[in-house]
Amino acid sequence: MAYLDDHPNPHLAQQRPRRADPTGLFVVHTAESALDLLGEDTGAEGVARFISERTTYGSYHQLADSDSIVPVVEPWNAAYGDGTGSNDFAIHVSFACRAADWATMDRARRDAFIRNGAQAAADAAAWLKRVHGITVPAVRISRADSDRGLPGFIAHGDRDPGRRTDPGPTFPWAEFLDTFAHLTQGDPMADYADQLDRIERKVDRSLAFGREQRQEMRNRLKALKKQGRAEARDLDELLELVGNDEED
Numbered sequence: 584m585a586y587l588d589d590h591p592n593p594h595l596a597q598q599r600p601r602r603a604d605p606t607g608l609f610v611v612h613t614a615e616s617a618l619d620l621l622g623e624d625t626g627a628e629g630v631a632r633f634i635s636e637r638t639t640y641g642s643y644h645q646l647a648d649s650d651s652i653v654p655v656v657e658p659w660n661a662a663y664g665d666g667t668g669s670n671d672f673a674i675h676v677s678f679a680c681r682a683a684d685w686a687t688m689d690r691a692r693r694d695a696f697i698r699n700g701a702q703a704a705a706d707a708a709a710w711l712k713r714v715h716g717i718t719v720p721a722v723r724i725s726r727a728d729s730d731r732g733l734p735g736f737i738a739h740g741d742r743d744p745g746r747r748t749d750p751g752p753t754f755p756w757a758e759f760l761d762t763f764a765h766l767t768q769g770d771p772m773a774d775y776a777d778q779l780d781r782i783e784r785k786v787d788r789s790l791a792f793g794r795e796q797r798q799e800m801r802n803r804l805k806a807l808k809k810q811g812r813a814e815a816r817d818l819d820e821l822l823e824l825v826g827n828d829e830e831d
């Protein structure tokens with residue numbers, strides 16, 4: 584459940600079913616909210632509340648601040664994040680701060696913002712992969728490419744240069760895209776566990792094969808012994824070598 588499902592805006596629905604499939608386009612925003620510098624960072628929650636109460640259209644799929652991610656609109660629905668026609672195929676990720684804050688925010692807070700925003704995008708990218716088979720590359724794309732249906736990231740200001748500038752000229756794109764790339768490259772520990780599983784299954788198979796081979800040899804030796812075609816004493820020694828039935 585996303586925030587607007589629990590807190591529907593009584594004035595205007597700030598989400599609706601998509602009229603087109605998503606293309607893997609992410610539009611990146613700043614919400615232009617005041618930085619919440621005192622105590623707990625309630626920036627994202629505050630913007631989510633604002634979206635659920637406002638009387639004009641404006642919403643995002645995900646909001647991030649320095650200590651939280653608030654899913655506002657589920658990725659299969661359209662959010663009202665862009666006035667230039669991308670809402671039906673875009674995912675809107677927004678930082679609960681102002682575009683001008685990137686330059687002055689302290690390093691730890693900026694890193695935390697970026698980590699949460701990249702995680703929010705990675706969560707939506709996992710859904711895009713699972714449901715639509717779309718792999719989102721960690722690259723910025725042009726407005727023309729975003730309209731051609733290419734996946735990737737674009738600033739809201741690049742979508743709507745006449746009216747918007749967010750997330751601003753000092754937004755740390757390289758850090759954001761690097762973090763996104765890192766988060767979407769797969770979990771190395773999960774890969775490791777997968778490999779261990781495969782090795783274990785292989786060992787089990789060879790052990791089972793070994794047991795079958797030995798049993799077959801025992802059966803053949805016993806048959807020979809029964810037929811009296813070899814010295815009984817030698818056969819007993821051989822049987823000893825192969826081990827008895829109970830050992831396997």
Ligand SMILES: [Zn+2]
Pocket residue numbers: 611612613664739747749
């Ligand atoms: Zn915006």
